[in-house]
Amino acid sequence: MSHSGQEPSELFQLIQALRRYAEVADRTIDAAGHRSGLHRTDLRALTILMQRQAAGLNTSPTDLGRMLSLTSASTTALVDRLVANGHAQRTPSTTDRRRVSISHTDTAALDGRKIFMPMARSMADRLSEFTPEQMETAIEVLAAATEALDTFETPGPSPTNAPS
Amino acid sequence: MSHSGQEPSELFQLIQALRRYAEVADRTIDAAGHRSGLHRTDLRALTILMQRQAAGLNTSPTDLGRMLSLTSASTTALVDRLVANGHAQRTPSTTDRRRVSISHTDTAALDGRKIFMPMARSMADRLSEFTPEQMETAIEVLAAATEALDTFETPGPSPTNAPS
DNA sequence: GGCAGATATCTCGATCATCGAGTGAATGCA
DNA sequence: TGCATTCACTCGATGATCGAGATATCTGCC
Numbered sequence: 547m548s549h550s551g552q553e554p555s556e557l558f559q560l561i562q563a564l565r566r567y568a569e570v571a572d573r574t575i576d577a578a579g580h581r582s583g584l585h586r587t588d589l590r591a592l593t594i595l596m597q598r599q600a601a602g603l604n605t606s607p608t609d610l611g612r613m614l615s616l617t618s619a620s621t622t623a624l625v626d627r628l629v630a631n632g633h634a635q636r637t638p639s640t641t642d643r644r645r646v647s648i649s650h651t652d653t654a655a656l657d658g659r660k661i662f663m664p665m666a667r668s669m670a671d672r673l674s675e676f677t678p679e680q681m682e683t684a685i686e687v688l689a690a691a692t693e694a695l696d697t698f699e700t701p702g703p704s705p706t707n708a709p710s
Numbered sequence: 711m712s713h714s715g716q717e718p719s720e721l722f723q724l725i726q727a728l729r730r731y732a733e734v735a736d737r738t739i740d741a742a743g744h745r746s747g748l749h750r751t752d753l754r755a756l757t758i759l760m761q762r763q764a765a766g767l768n769t770s771p772t773d774l775g776r777m778l779s780l781t782s783a784s785t786t787a788l789v790d791r792l793v794a795n796g797h798a799q800r801t802p803s804t805t806d807r808r809r810v811s812i813s814h815t816d817t818a819a820l821d822g823r824k825i826f827m828p829m830a831r832s833m834a835d836r837l838s839e840f841t842p843e844q845m846e847t848a849i850e851v852l853a854a855a856t857e858a859l860d861t862f863e864t865p866g867p868s869p870t871n872a873p874s
Numbered sequence: 875g876g877c878a879g880a881t882a883t884c885t886c887g888a889t890c891a892t893c894g895a896g897t898g899a900a901t902g903c904a
Numbered sequence: 905t906g907c908a909t910t911c912a913c914t915c916g917a918t919g920a921t922c923g924a925g926a927t928a929t930c931t932g933c934c
Contacts, residue, residue: 557834560837560848561830561833567732567852567859568736571732571736572735574859585890585891590733607911616892617892619895619915620891621912627891644911645912646912665862666729668862669725672857676847676854678720683848684851685723685727686840686844687844687845687847688724688728688848690837691833691837692731692734695738695829770882781921782882782883786883788920791919791920806929807930
């Protein structure tokens with residue numbers, strides 16, 4: 547809406563395109579996860595676990611819950627689910643006997659690929675028509691949009707029972 | 711992963727960027743809706759209602775449920791919620807007394823803007839650094855990616871109690 | 875005109891993810 | 905040693921969703 551008067555159309559259309567893509571991606575991921583018996587929170591949790599595990603970080607239930615904006619109760623239930631269907635495991639800390647480390651299993655990594663690979667392939671097929679320069683531009687725009695959204699809300703501090 | 715050998719990096723990075731954006735957008739929208747007491751399904755429903763209403767289409771509970779992949783039971787509950795918090799209203803059809811048309815209220819449109827406008831503004835601020843040509847490119851890439859995901863799964867026909 | 879089947883919406887009981895509050899054990903500080 | 909804090913978990917409740925079916929209305933056919 548509000549613009550200085552130069553090129554309103556492109557910016558508006560771009561934001562619209564971003565919105566539409568987010569919508570469709572969300573729906574598609576949800577559906578794909580659903581087919582594999584994984585709910586959206588479980589998918590998010592596994593994504594986080596994989597990223598952190600790949601980065602050499604270990605993840606406590608508290609960490610996971612905070613990153614997903616879940617209460618400790620929900621986090622326990624979430625980890626229970628993941629453990630029950632073989633996608634994660636609990637490893638007690640040796641130094642602090644209250645602490646538990648959550649790590650994803652190989653099955654989880656495999657199932658994750660099984661869910662995301664078809665989507666990635668479909669996109670790759672369609673997107674390979676663009677030139678590297680165009681891709682580069684799109685990457686930069688996406689990064690900027692992501693950053694804008696990411697810095698949009700600062701999670702703020704959280705007491706033991708976190709969200710809301 | 712699989713590529714012919716020319717420029718693996720850009721395409722891969724692009725898909726990665728799309729994935730990351732989807733993730734952050736999802737989380738942000740979810741959080742924003744949560745703050746306004748609207749759950750993701752309600753938000754989706756309102757989005758659909760606004761689009762269709764703007765296009766001059768009217769929407770039955772069956773339509774809405776099908777587009778959201780909900781059962782008729784869930785759809786009734788959804789519409790009940792929307793009506794209860796003043797975001798939608800039921801209008802019985804004059805020609806077929808079994809039929810009901812769902813339409814969003816002005817409050818809903820207002821609340822929708824209240825939720826999405828800050829995000830859009832934040833993105834607009836950040837994205838206005840790009841040239842119209844770059845935006846154009848990004849729009850095309852996003853459209854292609856959206857299309858790839860959208861045609862990814864054909865919903866297929868659905869009996870009275872739809873999903874799963 | 876009237877009845878059988880189709881269609882649209884809603885109701886009922888159950889399941890499951892999440893929440894708020896609180897418990898018990900382990901830790902660290904005074 | 906004593907006490908507040910931290911961490912993971914348990915319990916009861918809430919609410920979105922589901923599957924199955926009830927109810928009302930419409931349509932086609934005799």
